[in-house]
Amino acid sequence: MPELPEVETVRRLLEPALAGRRIVAAEILDSRLTRPFAPGLVATELVGQHVVAVQRRGKYLSIVFESGRVLLVHLRMTGSFRVAPRGSYSPSAHRRAVLSMDNGSDVAYRDVRRFGTWELFEPGELDPYLEARLGPEPFARTVTGHWLVERLSGRRAPLKAVLLDQRVLAGLGNIYVDEALWRARLHPLRPASSLGLAEGTSIVRAVRAVLRLGISRQGATLRDYVAPDGDEGAMQDEFRAYGREGEPCDRCRAPLARIVVAGRGTTFCPRCQPEP
DNA sequence: AGGTGGACCCGAACGC
DNA sequence: TGCGTTCGGGTCCACC
Incomplete structure (x- = not known):
């Protein structure tokens, strides 16, 4: 069950694999993942995006693009990422999406229970969304x-x-x-x-x-x-x-x-x- | 208005 | 053995 430590661990491994890379292909296989938007629509928007950072806020992961757009990912209970060279891994049950990067690596997303979400935000939209839902990070200096x-x-x-x-x-x-x-x-x-x-x-x-x-x-x-x-x-x-x-x-x-x-x-x- | 409980989802564990 | 039932867990939403 991904909570802050699990999400932070994912972030730490995802960032070096994604930052500085461009998405050359995107496949989203589960319509729940991007609801209410059609998966094909979101996949199309992701192609060509250049990743500059992978950040965490609470249990949310944000994949930040050079365009100022952000893909906000919540793993909920069973979401997980796997980064591997294209073609080096076997197809896995419950795979819900794959991002192909310009360095030949694939980022595969798996989610048994399909509670996880991927939501694409336009520049400036994400902060108000998160601020409405989340209190401070437990390590913030203001938390005493x-x-x-x-x-x-x-x-x-x-x-x-x-x-x-x-x-x-x-x-x-x-x-x-x-x-x-x-x-x-x-x-x-x-x-x-x-x-x-x-x-x-x-x-x-x-x-x-x-x-x-x-x-x-x-x-x-x-x-x-x-x-x-x-x-x-x-x-x-x-x-x-x-x-x-x-x-x-x-x-x-x-x-x-x-x-x-x-x-x-x-x-x-x-x-x-x-x-x- | 704050608090509680159901819905969502599906595999594992359990009960008969 | 095989089937049906229960459980869990994050977030949202309806209801009290």
Whole structure:
């Protein structure tokens, strides 16, 4: 499930493969990918575009062209890229698109569940789109314990629900929220507005720590996630909470518990993360 | 207005 | 063994 660390890993591998290159052919095989626009139309617009950068904002990837246009990609749950020399890779099930670059490499996009999206933006359109949907990057200097406590004041929703809200902080998903709450020793059902300054500070610290660890392990590979070079991540070996229901807590040995919060499976330590 | 739950999608895991 | 059912997960949208 690509969250910030997985998307950042993809970005880091995609950028050197794409920047400075021109798209010489584009094939989009799934009409859902570019909805509501016809795939053929988008493919035609992509041909000839010259890539200058690949950027990340939250869980979004943007492929920035010299023309000022931007292809905004969201991998959702099962989207992945594969960069390889043309003809060197075998056709894969669930391939949804292929971009052929002017240096002879192909960028193949695969998405089992077809939730991912490709959207082409005209110059100047992207920033307002992202600003309407996303809060600050978790590593931004403006993000402090004090800022978070202020931001959450008046919100009765469970702590976990607000951390999953991309308008609060950009880039967290189910996995890294569970990991961060375990580290911060905070119960996922704590009302968001009940946080004190020390707790806000420890959330910010925990969120950054798990994201940094995730990036350094090149993401977590559970089912479908692979980096563009075909490598799997290793973050799944570092999980302290996510997916470990019933296993002993690494801090206190109490069995980890599982509940549903904001419609999401949530694993936590009932002893280290005390009931609100 | 803020919060919750369903829709979207499909393979894997589970239950009988 | 084979079939049907449930689950998950990010975002949007309808509804409370």
